[in-house]
Amino acid sequence: VRNSLISGNETIKMALTIAVGGRVWRKFFKTFPFRSNSALKRFPTCRANGRLYSTSSDVVLVRKDEESGIATVRMNNPPVNSLNPTLMVALRSCFEELEKDKTCRALILTSQKPKVFSAGLDILQLYQKSPDHVAQFWEKVQDMWLALYGSRLITMAAINGHCPAAGCLLGLACDYRIMAEGNFRIGLNETQLDLVAPFWLRQTMIDVIGYRQAEMALMIGALYPSDKALQLGLVDKLAPIEDVQTVAEEEVKNWLKIPDQARAITKMASRKPLLDELRRRKQEDIQTFRDETTRESVQKSIQQYLEKLKAKK
Ligand SMILES: CC/C=C\C/C=C\C/C=C\C=C\CC(=O)SCCNC(=O)CCNC(=O)[C@H](O)C(C)(C)COP(=O)(O)OP(=O)(O)OC[C@H]1O[C@@H](n2cnc3c(N)ncnc32)[C@H](O)[C@@H]1OP(=O)(O)O
Numbered sequence: 001v002r003n004s005l006i007s008g009n010e011t012i013k014m015a016l017t018i019a020v021g022g023r024v025w026r027k028f029f030k031t032f033p034f035r036s037n038s039a040l041k042r043f044p045t046c047r048a049n050g051r052l053y054s055t056s057s058d059v060v061l062v063r064k065d066e067e068s069g070i071a072t073v074r075m076n077n078p079p080v081n082s083l084n085p086t087l088m089v090a091l092r093s094c095f096e097e098l099e100k101d102k103t104c105r106a107l108i109l110t111s112q113k114p115k116v117f118s119a120g121l122d123i124l125q126l127y128q129k130s131p132d133h134v135a136q137f138w139e140k141v142q143d144m145w146l147a148l149y150g151s152r153l154i155t156m157a158a159i160n161g162h163c164p165a166a167g168c169l170l171g172l173a174c175d176y177r178i179m180a181e182g183n184f185r186i187g188l189n190e191t192q193l194d195l196v197a198p199f200w201l202r203q204t205m206i207d208v209i210g211y212r213q214a215e216m217a218l219m220i221g222a223l224y225p226s227d228k229a230l231q232l233g234l235v236d237k238l239a240p241i242e243d244v245q246t247v248a249e250e251e252v253k254n255w256l257k258i259p260d261q262a263r264a265i266t267k268m269a270s271r272k273p274l275l276d277e278l279r280r281r282k283q284e285d286i287q288t289f290r291d292e293t294t295r296e297s298v299q300k301s302i303q304q305y306l307e308k309l310k311a312k313k
Pocket of ligand 1: 079080082116118119120121122123124162164165166167169189190193195196197198199201285286288289292309310312
């Protein structure tokens with residue numbers, strides 16, 4: 001699927017889209033439907049209106065600069081931005097609202113709490129929970145990822161701290177990653193919890209760092225320090241932790257020089273096959289996650305991992 005890139009019909013649609021001038025964005029969205037409008041109504045809204053704006057739950061803070069069209073989205077779920085249902089729903093809702101905002105051109109995703117970008121999925125949500133709970137949880141992961149990976153916006157991860165597992169999933173869904181220098185780690189360490197990264201996450205890792213390195217990193221569940229991550233291409237740039245946001249803003253300004261339309265169409269041409277594949281296999285992916293995660297041996301591994309986390313203190 002990944003190698004087929006985009007079909008002939010879709011290429012023609014895209015060419016027509018470019019040719020029709022004024023109606024171009026309407027056609028573009030028809031060709032690449034990024035989100036479902038019905039889904040939007042079900043989630044808390046988060047309007048980005050130029051001032052510091054927070055969702056009803058305050059777990060996501062958004063500030064949009066009206067002049068440049070750059071929105072900064074800060075995860076604010078202390079202590080470690082673990083991705084629980086509230087944070088994931090708020091993030092998805094926020095990505096979708098920014099997507100709809102015609103004056104928004106870029107989003108920078110970062111953490112309100114320096115030193116931890118995100119600790120990944122909330123492990124407690126995967127431990128001793130019913131299969132239905134786990135299934136609903138996983139759908140929220142999928143929907144959040146679809147909204148970010150499929151965004152027309154320039155998406156930049158300002159990784160100002162540790163970034164394991166689903167934290168890394170968020171980073172990989174962005175177009176560009178800037179990470180804090182120093183003793184911070186990033187990677188997909190799922191196998192360490194006896195979990196297997198799903199096909200769409202594996203594929204984004206392969207797309208970013210190449211097959212051999214991704215295969216190895218995924219098998220051993222590697223967490224890399226930021227300098228090694230840079231060397232592998234897992235992140236694109238390093239900056240001192242206090243400068244990560246500024247460097248991200250500077251980088252976005254460079255990207256803003258590229259016309260939005262050509263950039264977004266090019267992005268979708270390479271991402272659409274994987275987006276479509278997940279949309280098509282969504283239920284199968286949920287069932288696999290539910291069945292795997294609730295397996296006794298996996299539950300035991302998760303329990304041990306939680307004990308290790310607690311014992312750290
Ligand atoms: C079809 C598919 C089939 C199968 C697919 C299965 C999986 C696939 C895809 C994605 C899966 C992703 C899995 C995950 O994301 S699981 C989460 C993995 N995360 C980690 O391994 C990171 C764990 N955390 C840490 O290493 C550290 O907390 C840290 C480095 C991020 C920060 O260190 P600190 O020293 O600053 O903070 P701590 O003292 O360690 O933590 C504070 C507090 O928070 C609790 N906590 C930490 N991480 C988590 C978490 N992920 N979930 C829930 N809770 C977490 C920690 O226990 C402390 O709690 P207490 O204060 O002791 O109560």
